[in-house]
Amino acid sequence: MTPSDAPDLDGMTRDEAGRRIEQLRGELRRHEHAYYVLDRPEISDAAYDALFKDLLGLERAFPDLVTPDSPTQRVGGGVLPSFPEVRHLAPMISLESITDPDEVRRFDERIRKALPNARVSYLVEPKFDGLSIEAVYINGQLDRVSTRGDGEWGEGITKNVKTIRSVPLRLHAGPDAPVPAVLAARGEAIMHARDFERLNRDLEQEGKALFANPRNAAAGSVRQLDPRITARRRLDVFFYDLLHAEDAVPVATALDELRVLGEWGLRIAPEARDCETIEDVFAYHREMESRRDSLGYEIDGIVVKLADLSARLRLGTTARHPRWALAFKFAPREQKTIIRGISVQVGRTGVLTPVADLEPVEIGGVTVARATLHNREEMKRKNLHVGDRVRVVRAGDVIPDIVERIGPSGAVPEADFVMPAECPSCGTPVVHEGPFDRCPNGLECPAQLKGAIQHFGSRDALDIRGLGERTVDELVSSGLVKSVADLFALMAEPLKALEGFADLSARNLVDAIRAANKPTLARFIYALGIPQVGTETARDLAQHFGSVERIEHANEDDLMAVSGVGEAVARAIATFFAQAENRRIIERCLEAGVQPIAPDRPAVGGVLAGKTVVFTGTLEMPRAQAEERVRRHGGRPTSSVSKSTDYLVAGEDAGSKLQKAKKLGVPVLTEGEFLKMLEGER
Ligand code: IVH
Secondary structure, eight states: GGGOOOOTTOOHHHHHHHHHHHHHHHHHHHHHIIIIIIIIOHHHHHHHHHHHHHHHHHHHHHHGOOOOTSSGSSSOOOOOOOOOOEOOOSSSOOOOOOHHHHHHHHHHHHHHSSTTOOOOEEEEEEEOOOOOEEEEETTTTEEEEOOOOOOOOEOOHHHHHHOTTSSSSSOOOOOOOOOOOOOOOOOEEEEOOOHHHHHHHHHHHHTTTOOSSHHHHEEEHOOOSSSHHHHHOOEEEEEEEEEEEEEEOOOOOOHHHHHHHTTTTTTOOOOOTEESHHHHHHHHHHHHHHGGGGGGSOEEEEEEESHHHHHHHHOOOOOOSSTTTEEEEEOEEEEEEEEEEEEEEEESSBEEEEEOOOOEEETTTTTEEEEOOHHHHHHHHOOOOOOOEEEOOOOSSSOOOEEEEEEESSSSOOOOOOOBBBBTTTBBEEEEEEEEETTTGGGGGGGHHHHHHHTTTSSTTTTTTTHHHHHHHHHHTTTTTSSSGGGGGOOOHHHTSSSSOOOOHHHHHHHHHHHHHSHHHHHHHHTTTTTTTHHHHHHHHHHOOHOOOOOOHHHHHHTTTTTTOOOHHHHHHHHHHHHHHHHHHHHHHHHOOOOOOSSSSOTTTTTTTTOEEESSBBBBOOOHHHHHHHHHTOOOSSSOOOOOEEEEOOOOOOOHHHHHHHHOOOOEEOHHHHHHHHTTOO
16 A cells, blocks of 8 residues: 555545645634734634644644644644754844933934935834844745844744744735745744733742743743743734845835735734824824733833835944834833832732832832732842832733832831731731741631632633622621632622622622633632642643542542643642532532533543544534534544544535535434434533
C-alpha cells in the first residue's frame, strides 16, 4: 500500500486528508481572526473546539502533513534552554517622548517649515504600554519574532509569541494586498487589565511575587522559557509599523500602511486616526486620556506620526529618533505621598493584608487614599513604615500600588509596623505561613465569610451582579447569610429590611442569584475558593474529573494526575474536601438547585461513549448545541462522513453527506431520533 492511499482512522486517503486538513486550517484561521483580531466571533467556542479537534485528529493520523503554520502548532516543542539572539531586518528606533504641549507645537512647526509645499497631516494612535516586538513573515509564514533589545539585535521569542492567538501564524491575502515575500512588522505585546488582575490574583494565591503592572507582566510572560506558561497568560499584540516589506504593493500614507497590516490579518488599533491640524492632535490626546480607563489595557500616551511616507524619508532621523514622529505622553499616573498609617484587612483565605492609609493624592483624575502593601515580606523588601514618603502608581482600574520608598517624610513620626498577633476581625491568634500571616478561623471569621461570599459571586466565579462589598457586609452582619449556600435560599422580603435595599434592588439581587445557578463546572470549582486553585487549575480539574463529586472523592494521587497540579496544590485540594463543613456547603448548594455544567469531555459510559457523530442539513437546534450534546453524552462530533462514522444525523435538505452515509452503510438518524436516543441521560 502506498502512503497516498493508506487509510486513516476515518477511512480517508492521504490526499483526502490533505484537502480536508487545508480546509479545516482555513476555517480555523478565519475564526481566530474574527475572534482574536476583530473581536467579532462568528461561531461558539464549542464549535471552534470541534473543528480544532478534527484537525488535530487528522494531523495525528498523518503527521507528515503537519506544517509550522497550522493552528495546532501554537503551543509545541519543549522548554527552551535560552533565547537566541536575533538580528532585526530593519533597526527598531525609539521615539522622542514629550509631555509638554508647547514642544508638540514646535514639532509641528518644524515639520511644516521643512515641507513648505506639502499638505501635512498626522496619523495618531494610542501609545501602547507594553513590550515592543518585531515579527518577520516569510512568504506569509511567521518565521521569527524578537524583542527590541538594543534596536539592532533582540532576543528570539518566536515560540512564545506563537502562542498569542491574535498573532496569525500565516498572513491573509487582502483584497488589495497580496502577501509579501518578506514582511517585518513592529508591534506591542500587551496584557489586558483583566488578565493582569487574574494573573496577580493567582500568583498571590500561590504565594509568589506579583507583577507591579501589566507591562512588566507582559514582558515577564514573553520571556518564559516554557511557552506553555506564555500561552496561559493570554497576551495580545497590536501592530503599528511596517519595518520592512519586499514585493508588497506600495503604500503612500501611514493610514494605508495600517490598513494593509490589517488586511494581512494583523491586529491594529481601531482608534487610529488622521489629524489635519495640531489642534486636532491635542483634541485626540484629550479624548484618549479620558478613555484611558475604559480601554481594558494600558496606554501611556498617543503617538503622532507624519502621514506622508515619502515626506518621512526627506525628514530623516536624528542620531536617536525619527524627526517625523513623537510620543505625546499623558501625565504619569504616579504621585508622591505619605503613609499616614497602616491598617490590616483580612481576606477570604484568612490572609492578613497590610494596607497603607495615604495622605490623599489625585492621580489621573482619581483620589487615592489607600494602597495595598501585600504582605510582611513585600513591606520588608520595600522598607516601608508609617511616616514614609513613597511613590504610588495607579494603573487602570487596578488597586494602587506603592512602587518605592523615597525616604522619611518628617510630617509623621516614623514607626515600624508590626503585624498583629490576633485576627483583627475575630481575635483568633494568627499563624505564620511563609511571608503571610493567616487567621485560621475559616468561615467562622466574619471577614473570611464576607470574602468567601464576594469571591463566590465575582466575575470569574458565578458572576452575580449586585453582590458587591457593601451588600455582602449587610448580608453577613444581619445574619441572613452564614455560608454561600444560604445565598440560594434568599428571599426578597427579608432583604428589604436591610440598609440600602428597596423593593427593586432586593428583587434584582434574588433574581441575579437565581440566574447564576448554572455555572460551568470550572467556574463553580473556582468559586469555592479552594486554596491554591485559580481559574486555570479550576478549568483543569473540571476537564479532568467532569463533576464535583469525582473531585471530592479524588485522593492526592488522583489529583496529581491532572496536568498542572503538583504536590502542594493536590494537598490543598484534598485538605479542602476533607473538611466536612466544605462538603456540606457544596451539598447544600446542589440541593438548592445549583447545577454546574460539565465541560466537553467524554462522559464515561454515556450512550455515545466513543462514538463519532456527523450532522448535516438544517437542524431545529443550533449546530453548536447539537455538537455540545454529543460531547456531553460521551461522543465526538466530526464534520466528515467515513466508514468509521457511527451516526449521521440528517436535517432538512441534507445532501452529499447523506448520500455518502447511505453508500457506506452508516446509520442515519433524524433529529428527533437523535434526541430520543439521548433521553434518559442527563
Ligand atoms: S511607532 C519609529 N506606534 O513606544 C516608529 N510606537 O519609543 C516606531 N509604542 O518602544 C514606533 N505604541 O514600541 C509606535 N502606536 C505606536 C506605539 C509605539 C507603543 C512604543 C514603541 C517604543 C515606544 C516609542
